[in-house]
Amino acid sequence: MITSERFDLTGKVAIVTGGNGGIGLGMARGLAEAGADIAVVGRNETKCLAAANELKTRGVKAISIVADVTDKPAVTEMTRQTLRELGRIDILVNNAGINIRKPPHALDIDEWDSVIRTNLTSAFLCSQSVYPTMKAMGGGKIINIGSMMSIFGASFTPAYAASKGGIVQFTRSCACAWAADNIQANAVLPGWIDTDLTKRAREQIDGLHERVLARTPAARWGASSDFAGIAVFLASRASDFVTGTAIPVDGGFSIMG
Numbered sequence: 469m470i471t472s473e474r475f476d477l478t479g480k481v482a483i484v485t486g487g488n489g490g491i492g493l494g495m496a497r498g499l500a501e502a503g504a505d506i507a508v509v510g511r512n513e514t515k516c517l518a519a520a521n522e523l524k525t526r527g528v529k530a531i532s533i534v535a536d537v538t539d540k541p542a543v544t545e546m547t548r549q550t551l552r553e554l555g556r557i558d559i560l561v562n563n564a565g566i567n568i569r570k571p572p573h574a575l576d577i578d579e580w581d582s583v584i585r586t587n588l589t590s591a592f593l594c595s596q597s598v599y600p601t602m603k604a605m606g607g608g609k610i611i612n613i614g615s616m617m618s619i620f621g622a623s624f625t626p627a628y629a630a631s632k633g634g635i636v637q638f639t640r641s642c643a644c645a646w647a648a649d650n651i652q653a654n655a656v657l658p659g660w661i662d663t664d665l666t667k668r669a670r671e672q673i674d675g676l677h678e679r680v681l682a683r684t685p686a687a688r689w690g691a692s693s694d695f696a697g698i699a700v701f702l703a704s705r706a707s708d709f710v711t712g713t714a715i716p717v718d719g720g721f722s723i724m725g
């Protein structure tokens with residue numbers, strides 16, 4: 469029988485990159501409700517502080533860390549600050565992400581680099597940075613955020629799709645490399661979720677809103693709250709034998725024929 473004890477995160481510490489809004493904050497809320505202390509990481513200090521203050525109302529410790537996760541020294545300091553202020557690191561959610569919507573022939577190299585560094589290289593930097601701590605503590609959980617673009621292509625997402633395909637393969641590599649350290653690494657593939665990121669997409673792509681509704685069996689856009697449950701599952705001992713997977717959270721978008 470599954471009991472709530474399997475999902476209890478009391479005493480655990482989670483770093484959530486991009487945890488100051490959208491899907492990241494939805495995951496952070498779930499982790500906090502299950503008892504985890506949270507380090508909210510982002511570039512915008514005001515948003516990070518607001519998110520941390522809100523998470524504290526759930527009865528856990530929450531801190532704001534202002535860091536650009538594409539910058540290795542900033543990531544090193546993110547890990548140090550979390551250890552200094554929260555004492556341990558059990559869970560890392562690599563969620564920070566951006567998109568630049570252009571066809572391949574119109575994307576310049578700086579735009580390509582920016583998307584790849586934010587969505588993919590950051591996950592490498594953060595995972596590598598927390599690994600020694602997780603190993604020393606006897607285990608950990610890494611949750612990487614992919615996309616429907618981990619599976620499908622689209623004419624306007626060359627760098628984004630490359631980064632999101634890459635993150636699934638990166639997840640599998642970490643899962644294999646660190647299984648002996650009792651670290652499980654999994655990816656979550658969101659469908660179309662109503663956040664700041666997709667508000668811009670709806671403005672830029674004619675008919676997107678209706679096309680998403682028509683193709684999604686659940687017949688709605690996802691909400692950031694749809695990510696609380698999967699975050700708790702993948703961060704808790706309930707998922708100790710689950711590693712290297714890529715789990716769609718998409719209202720059925722990816723299985724629609």
Ligand code: NDP
Pocket residue numbers: 485486487488489490491492509510511512513515535536537538563564565566586587613614615616657658659660661662663664665666
């Ligand atoms: P938002 O734009 O709402 O959130 C993105 C977050 O990433 C913000 O908190 C932002 O914080 C942070 N961020 C961006 N760049 C950096 C950086 N260099 N350093 C630190 N933090 C950074 O988008 P979503 O919530 O929609 O997206 C979250 C993740 O989910 C992304 O990886 C996205 O690709 C993925 N996703 C989203 C989907 C959707 O439909 N919404 C679908 C599939 C995947 P700040 O601005 O403070 O830096």
